[in-house]
Amino acid sequence: MKNHACRCCTKPLRAFSAAAAILLACVAVQPAAAQRLADTIAPTHYTLKLTPDLKAATFSGVEKIDVNIKQPVKSITLNAAEIEFQSVTIYPNGPKQTATVTLDAGKEQATFAFANTVPAGSATLEIHYTGILNNELRGFYLSKTARRNYAVTQFEPTDARRAFPCFDEPAFKATFDISLVVDARDTAISNGQIVSDTPGPGAGKHTIEFGITPRMSTYLVAFLVGDFECTSGQQDGVNIRVCATPDKVAYTSYALGIAKFALHYYNQYFGIPYPLKKLDLIALPDFEAGAMENFGAITYRERTLLIDPRNATEQEKQTVAIDVTHEMAHQWFGDLVTMQWWNNLWLNEGFATWMENKATAAMHPEWNIPQTVAENEQSTLNLDAQPSTRAIRAPADTPDEINQMFDGIAYGKASDVLLAVENYEGSEVFRAGVRAYLRAHLYGNATAEDFWNAQTAVSHKPVNKIMDSLVTQRGVPVLTFGEPAAGKVAVSQRRFFLSPLVHADARERWTIPVCFKTGEQQQEQKQKQPDERQNCEVLTPSSHALRVPAAPIFFANVGGRGYYRSAYAQPQYDALTAQVETALLPAERIGFTGDEWARVRVGKAPVGQYLALVAALKQDPDFQVIENAFNGLNVVYEQLAGTPKERAALSKWITATFAPVYQKLGPASAGDSANTVQLRAELLQEIGSYGDSPQLVAEARAIADRYLDNPASTHATLGHAALIVAARHGDAALFDRLQRVYETSNNPDLENFALRMLSQFPLPELVQRAVVFDASSAVRNQDAPLEFAASLDRESTRPAAWSAIKAHWNSVHRQLTTGNGERLVSAAGNFCSAPARDDVQQFFASHTVAASSASLRHAVERINECIEFRSQQEPQLKSWLAAQPGP
Numbered sequence: 001m002k003n004h005a006c007r008c009c010t011k012p013l014r015a016f017s018a019a020a021a022i023l024l025a026c027v028a029v030q031p032a033a034a035q036r037l038a039d040t041i042a043p044t045h046y047t048l049k050l051t052p053d054l055k056a057a058t059f060s061g062v063e064k065i066d067v068n069i070k071q072p073v074k075s076i077t078l079n080a081a082e083i084e085f086q087s088v089t090i091y092p093n094g095p096k097q098t099a100t101v102t103l104d105a106g107k108e109q110a111t112f113a114f115a116n117t118v119p120a121g122s123a124t125l126e127i128h129y130t131g132i133l134n135n136e137l138r139g140f141y142l143s144k145t146a147r148r149n150y151a152v153t154q155f156e157p158t159d160a161r162r163a164f165p166c167f168d169e170p171a172f173k174a175t176f177d178i179s180l181v182v183d184a185r186d187t188a189i190s191n192g193q194i195v196s197d198t199p200g201p202g203a204g205k206h207t208i209e210f211g212i213t214p215r216m217s218t219y220l221v222a223f224l225v226g227d228f229e230c231t232s233g234q235q236d237g238v239n240i241r242v243c244a245t246p247d248k249v250a251y252t253s254y255a256l257g258i259a260k261f262a263l264h265y266y267n268q269y270f271g272i273p274y275p276l277k278k279l280d281l282i283a284l285p286d287f288e289a290g291a292m293e294n295f296g297a298i299t300y301r302e303r304t305l306l307i308d309p310r311n312a313t314e315q316e317k318q319t320v321a322i323d324v325t326h327e328m329a330h331q332w333f334g335d336l337v338t339m340q341w342w343n344n345l346w347l348n349e350g351f352a353t354w355m356e357n358k359a360t361a362a363m364h365p366e367w368n369i370p371q372t373v374a375e376n377e378q379s380t381l382n383l384d385a386q387p388s389t390r391a392i393r394a395p396a397d398t399p400d401e402i403n404q405m406f407d408g409i410a411y412g413k414a415s416d417v418l419l420a421v422e423n424y425e426g427s428e429v430f431r432a433g434v435r436a437y438l439r440a441h442l443y444g445n446a447t448a449e450d451f452w453n454a455q456t457a458v459s460h461k462p463v464n465k466i467m468d469s470l471v472t473q474r475g476v477p478v479l480t481f482g483e484p485a486a487g488k489v490a491v492s493q494r495r496f497f498l499s500p501l502v503h504a505d506a507r508e509r510w511t512i513p514v515c516f517k518t519g520e521q522q523q524e525q526k527q528k529q530p531d532e533r534q535n536c537e538v539l540t541p542s543s544h545a546l547r548v549p550a551a552p553i554f555f556a557n558v559g560g561r562g563y564y565r566s567a568y569a570q571p572q573y574d575a576l577t578a579q580v581e582t583a584l585l586p587a588e589r590i591g592f593t594g595d596e597w598a599r600v601r602v603g604k605a606p607v608g609q610y611l612a613l614v615a616a617l618k619q620d621p622d623f624q625v626i627e628n629a630f631n632g633l634n635v636v637y638e639q640l641a642g643t644p645k646e647r648a649a650l651s652k653w654i655t656a657t658f659a660p661v662y663q664k665l666g667p668a669s670a671g672d673s674a675n676t677v678q679l680r681a682e683l684l685q686e687i688g689s690y691g692d693s694p695q696l697v698a699e700a701r702a703i704a705d706r707y708l709d710n711p712a713s714t715h716a717t718l719g720h721a722a723l724i725v726a727a728r729h730g731d732a733a734l735f736d737r738l739q740r741v742y743e744t745s746n747n748p749d750l751e752n753f754a755l756r757m758l759s760q761f762p763l764p765e766l767v768q769r770a771v772v773f774d775a776s777s778a779v780r781n782q783d784a785p786l787e788f789a790a791s792l793d794r795e796s797t798r799p800a801a802w803s804a805i806k807a808h809w810n811s812v813h814r815q816l817t818t819g820n821g822e823r824l825v826s827a828a829g830n831f832c833s834a835p836a837r838d839d840v841q842q843f844f845a846s847h848t849v850a851a852s853s854a855s856l857r858h859a860v861e862r863i864n865e866c867i868e869f870r871s872q873q874e875p876q877l878k879s880w881l882a883a884q885p886g887p
Contacts, residue, residue, distance in 0.1 A: 001156050001290070001291065001292045001293060001330075001349070001406065002291040002304070002326050002327065035107045035397055035398050037077060037078065037167055038077065039171075040069070040070045040071055041069050041167075042067065042068050042172055043067050043068075043166070043172055044066045045065070045066040045175045045176075045177070046063065046065050046164070046166070046174055046176045046177065047063065047064040047177045048061065048062075048176065048178045048179070049063075049180075050164075050223065051180075051181040052140070053133075054142070054149040054151055054183070054225065054226075055149070057132060057133040057149075058130060058132055058133060059130065059131050059132075059133060059140060059151070059163075060128075060130045061128070061130070061131065061163075061164055062126075062128055063125075063126070063127045063128075063165065064125065064126050065124065065125040065165075065167075065174075066122065066124050067122070067125060068122060069118060069120050069121060069122075069123055071120050072117045072118065072119050073114075073118050074113065074114055074117050074118065075111050075112060076099075076112045076118075076125070077110070078109065078110060078112075078166060078168075079108055079110070079158075079160075079165065079166055079169075080103070080108065080109065081108040081159075081161045081162045082131055082162050083110070083131050083161075083162070083164075084129060084130045084131070085101045085110070085127065085128075085129050085165075086128040086129055086130070087126075087127070088101055088112050088127050089126045090114065090123055090124070090126075091126070092119055092121065092122075093121045094119055097115060097116060097118070099112035099113060101113075108158070110165055129165065133151055134162070135781075136817055137154060137286060137288040137781070137782060137817055138155075138159040138817075138819065139153070139155070139160075139162025140153050140163035141154070143285050143287065145247075147247075148227070150226035150245075150284070151224070152226075152286075153294075154288065154299070155218065155220070155294075156220075156289075157219055157342060157402045157403065158219070158402060158403075159219075160219055160221055161218075163223075166218045168218045168219070169218075169341070170217040170219065170338050170341065170342070171217075171340050171341065172217070173215040173216055173217055173338070173443070173444070173445065175212050175213055176191065176192075176213045176221055177209075177210075177212050178190045178191070178192070178209075178210045178213075178221070179210065180207070180208050181205055181206075182205065182206065182207075182225050183204060184205060185227065186226055187225075187227065188224065188225050189222075189223070189243065189280055189282060190210040190221075190222060190223040190224070191213045191216075191220070191295050191297050192278075192296065193210065193211050193239075193276075193278045194210055194211075195209050195210060196208075211277075214275055214276070214295065214336075214443055215443040216295050216335060216338070216443075217338050220293070220294050220295045221294065223297075224282060224297070224299070226245070227246060228246075228282065229243065229244065229246045229249040230242060230243040230244075230249070230280070231249065231253055231256050233256050233259075233260055235263045235264055236263060236264055236273065238274055238277065238279055239277065239278040239279070240256060240263065240278070240279045240281075241278070242255045242259065242280075242282075242283075243280060243281070243282045243283065244282070244305075245283075247746060248283065248306055248746065251307055251308055252283070252305075254307045254308075254309045254312075254317070254320060255307070255320055255324055256281075258321050259279065259281060261359075261363050262329075263328065265359050265362060266328060266331075266332060266359065269355075269358075269434075270332050272336070272435070272438055272439070275331075278296060279296055279298070279328075280298070282298070282299050282300065283301070283302045283305040284300065284301065284302065285780075286780055286781075286782055287299060287301045287782060288782045288817060288820060290304050291304055292327070293328075293334055293352075295335040296331075298328070300323065300327075303319075303749055303751075304319060304320065304323040305323065306748045307320050307749060308749075311747075313715075313716040313717040313719075313720050313749075314367075314674050314678050314717045315717065318360070318364075318367055321363065322356050322357075322360055323356075325355070325356040325359040325363075326352045326353065327352070329352040329355035329356060330352045332438060333348060333355065333438075334348035334352065336443065337438055337441040337442065337443075337445070337446055338444075338445050338446070339445065339446065339447070340445040341396075342402045342405055343396050344446075345402075345406070346409070347447075347451060349414065350410060350411060350415045350417070350418060351414070351415075351418060353411045353412065353415035354414075354415040354418040354422075357370075357373050357415075366674050370559070370586075370587050371586045371587050371590060371622055371624035372624055373419065374559075374560040374586075374587035374591055374624070374628075375624045375628045377416050377560070377594075378591075378597075379408070379412065380408055380412035380413050380416055381416075381476050381563075381598070382598070383412070383413075384408075384413055384474070384475060384476040385476050385497055385498035385565075386498060386858065386862075387497060387499060387861065388854075388857060388858050388861055389409065389475060390409055390474050391409075391471065391472055391473055392413055392417070392470070392471040392472075393448055393471050393472055394474075403851060404854065413563075416563050417467065417471065417563050419561050420470075420513060420561055420562055420563045421466060421513075423513070423536075423558075424463075424466070424534070424536050425461060425463065426534075429458060430455065430459075432458045433454050433457075433459060433463075434454075436454045436457070437450060437454035440454065448467070449464075451467075452464045452466075452467040462511070462538060465511045466511050466512060466538070469510045469512065470512065470563060473508045473510065474508070475496070475497075475506065475508050476563070476565060477495060477496065477508075477509075477510045477512065477563075477564045478493070478494060478495075478496035478564065478566070479491055479492070479493050479539070479564050479565070479567065480492050481554075481556055481566065481568055481569065481572065483569045483571060483572065484548050487547055487548060487549075487550075488545045488546065488547055488548060489548045489554070489556075491514075491544070491545060491546055492544070493510060493541075493564075495508045496602075498598060498865070499602065499861075499868070500601075500865070500868045500869060501864060501868050510539070510541070510564075511538060511539070512538070512539050512562070512563065512564060513536045513537070513538055513539075514536065514537050514546060514556055514557075514564075515537075515557065515559070516535050516537070516548050516549055516554075516555070516558065517535075517549075517551050517553065517554070517555040517556075517558055518551050519550055519551045535558075552583070553575055553579060554572045555576060555583070555584065555592075559587055560585075560587035560588050560590055560591035561587075565595050565598055566591075566595050567595070567599065577612075577613060580592065580616055580617065581616070586620075586622040586624065586625050589625050590624060590625055590628045593613060593625075593628055594628065596609070596610050596613055597610055597631075600873065603873070606876045607636060607877050607880065608877070608879070608880030608883075610632060610636075611633070611636070611880060614632070614657075615657055618661055621679070622675065622679075623676075623678040623679040623682055626679060626683070630686050633654070634690065636650070637651075638794065639832050639870055640869070640870055640873050640877045642874055646877065646878060646881060648692065649881040649882075649884070650690075651690060652692055654687060654691040654692075655687055655691035655692050655693045655696075658683055658687055658691070659687055659691065659693060662687060662696075665680050665683070668715055668718055672715075677715055677717045681717045681718045684696070684699075685725060688700045688721075688722075688728070688729075689724065689725055697725060697726075700721075700722040700725035701722070701726045701729070703722035704719065704725070707719030707720075708723075708741065711750065716749075724760060727757045727758075727761055728761070728796070730760075730761050730763075730766075732766060735761055735766050738754045738758060739754070739758060741754035742754040742755045743778065752783070755774075755779065755783060755787060756786075756787065756790060758770040759774075759793075760790075760794075762794075762796040764800040767791060767797050767800035767801050767804060768800060768803075768804040770791060770801075771788065771801055771805055771812070772808055772811070774787040774791075774812075774815070775812045775815055776811065779815070781814075781815045781816070781817055781820075784812075784815035784816075785815065785816060785820040785823040785824050786823065788801075788805060788812065788815075788823075789823050789824060789826070789827035791805075792805075792824075792827040792828060793827070793830060802828070802831075802836075802839075806843060809847055816849060818850050819851075821850055821852055822851055822852040822854075822855040825844060825852040825856050826852075826855045826858065827859075828840045828856075828859050829858065829860070829861075829863055830862075831863050831866075832866035832867060832870060834867060837860055837863040837864065837867075840859065840860065841856070841860060
């Protein structure tokens with residue numbers, strides 16, 4: 001799943017990178033009583049017939065569950081929540097019995113007790129029940145447009161039990177025979193293809209029956225009811241549809257093309273054909289997750305699937321491609337082969353995240369996906385360097401604990417670890433291991449050990465030790481290298497904390513591959529990608545030195561693919577800095593810059609040294625290199641420049657350093673590459689937001705006005721960047737205009753972006769207006785927490801936003817669902833003072849948000865880190881600014 005439920009998060013514009021980091025903020029898993037079902041009874045087949053009433057927001061169900069009973073029982077316990085039972089009977093190898101039903105709401109379980117012992121063997125449970133179509137964006141729920149209601153599902157991780165009583169754990173795989181009784185004018189979509197559509201029962205109804213599914217887990221079941229319309233195609237004998245509400249079906253064609261490419265790519269990569277006859281991708285108006293990989297019926301937020309490529313930003317096109325390829329990768333990794341339990345969620349999400357990049361890069365090499373991967377890894381390394389991080393595999397028993405597993409560790413870190421292992425093994429050997437793993441567990445369940453043992457057997461390398469080290473230990477290693485001599489280099493490792501407050505040496509030590517740059521690779525820099533001939537050594541906890549190849553320059557992270565931070569001796573650092581644009585690949589420049597920024601954060605290097613490195617990269621032609629450098633620069637502005645004088649001096653430096661680069665690019669042209677388009681927009685956004693150029697701000701406002709007047713007149717990437725700058729310098733008239741765009745636009749991307757811009761206006765009265773608007777019924781509760789978080793992202797809006805959030809708490813709280821409230825709590829961690837920290841703690845102590853206690857601890861931790869960071873580096877910044885030449 002992407003974002004909370006494949007809950008994979010989509011990458012936003014860099015303007016909201018801090019908010020994105022919040023969404024991925026790691027939360028500690030707390031011990032709790034297990035809520036697992038007994039393994040003495042297992043389902044083999046479900047027959048479901050559901051009749052939803054969209055007006056009354058209810059549904060009725062008739063269900064039969066074929067079960068295998070391993071030993072005689074007098075009761076059967078399964079999962080059920082918000083279900084009202086009418087009758088439960090069992091047909092065993094004996095007389096039919098009616099059950100007495102006992103509910104445990106806390107454990108979300110129902111127990112069926114029988115007067116007589118039910119013998120071992122096969123039996124069928126028949127259950128008649130009713131339920132509600134809720135407004136919580138989980139289970140079987142209502143998704144609404146201005147015109148009508150839809151009934152849709154979101155079951156991952158533990159919400160299938162809200163739609164039908166079931167054995168709601170991933171290891172209890174079964175087949176499903178689903179039928180839906182719906183209004184005559186409506187259709188339905190489910191995992192299987194439609195095999196019959198018959199009138200009745202009753203007037204104005206028809207019954208749609210779907211083909212029996214493969215063996216799969218309950219969380220992958222899906223059924224959706226409404227007047228969906230679809231765009232259709234075919235690839236490798238599979239019927240593919242992209243579906244939406246009728247008013248938005250025009251935006252489905254782009255995703256269809258992505259899906260066709262991805263299906264063929266994955267058939268070839270996995271060597272296992274897609275196992276169903278059809279694949280549907282469906283955009284839903286209300287959907288909390290970014291997307292969800294239901295087997296054969298993938299569901300999405302509208303903005304992650306629907307797009308007009310003629311008027312879309314490069315980022316929006318990439319987002320759709322990434323989300324489609326991610327969820328389609330799950331059809332093999334997650335659906336066909338599923339983790340045994342949620343503690344190994346990374347087997348689903350980490351692999352799909354790794355695979356999305358591989359497929360998207362093959363489809364669009366011009367997007368430079370390896371640089372994007374390297375840039376995203378910097379965020380993950382910073383996340384994993386928090387004291388409160390968790391291991392990739394961690395305990396999770398209750399629904400709350402399981403929900404907290406969908407974070408940047410399960411997605412980002414797990415993906416980066418897989419990339420490091422693939423880099424070490426070689427891509428073809430790694431693929432052979434993937435194929436062996438899948439073939440061994442088709443339609444079944446697997447563990448982490450199953451995966452890394454398959455890789456070890458194929459590669460004949462210590463992959464099991466490497467992956468066990470990285471998967472079971474929390475944190476990120478930092479490798480400190482001495483000066484190379486006589487073909488060797490001294491190296492030490494320890495756990496890295498992105499906090500100057502943490503000084504204790506942690507016990508974690510890793511077994512990891514370290515890949516060095518070679519002379520041959522130096523000669524191949526023009527290819528801009530590392531080749532397969534890696535020179536890797538395995539560092540173990542007992543290693544103190546590694547062999548290094550002869551090379552013109554010493555660099556210990558080829559391609560930026562290693563999962564570690566690097567610290568070099570000063571001569572090697574100086575040499576790398578001097579040759580950063582000529583000796584390192586773009587992804588390596590990103591990793592090198594990220595390592596230096598991490599050293600600044602913990603006081604191991606002065607902030608001026610980082611700013612000098614940023615200046616050395618100013619002419620870099622790669623958009624992601626510049627964007628990554630700006631990420632640290634913006635934190636310097638937001639957190640270190642504590643006085644108006646310091647911010648003014650830093651603004652002058654930003655303009656003086658980067659305005660000439662922006663001017664050199666010249667005006668936008670139809671022939672610009674995707675990279676040039678994004679680089680121009682990145683520079684405009686940075687200088688306009690943090691520089692001191694009134695001329696450039698005026699230029700941005702003119703571009704923004706043209707874009708709003710006629711979106712086709714300006715490349716959307718530049719139009720969006722200009723709107724960010726315009727909003728950050730904007731007035732009430734522009735605010736009103738963007739609010740109207742949000743309220744009236746039928747384009748999901750423009751609608752979403754206009755809403756996001758409302759949180760960027762710094763005038764206190766407009767900040768309050770944005771919070772009040774986000775807390776109203778005009779904004780979907782799937783979106784509101786993101787907007788509250790965005791308003792807390794920047795110093796210019798944070799104080800007024802926090803005051804407005806507290807003042808309007810009842811309305812704000814109504815917009816927080818069980819799954820997304822922690823985003824607001826996490827966003828409060830952007831403050832950087834002791835009084836603000838105390839206020840945040842006290843407020844949330846008396847205004848609780850569901851499932852957010854760990855997020856609050858992490859937010860307070862980040863505030864404390866910022867306070868210490870400022871105390872260490874602000875004097876350094878002041879001295880560095882004073883030493884800069886005048887205009």
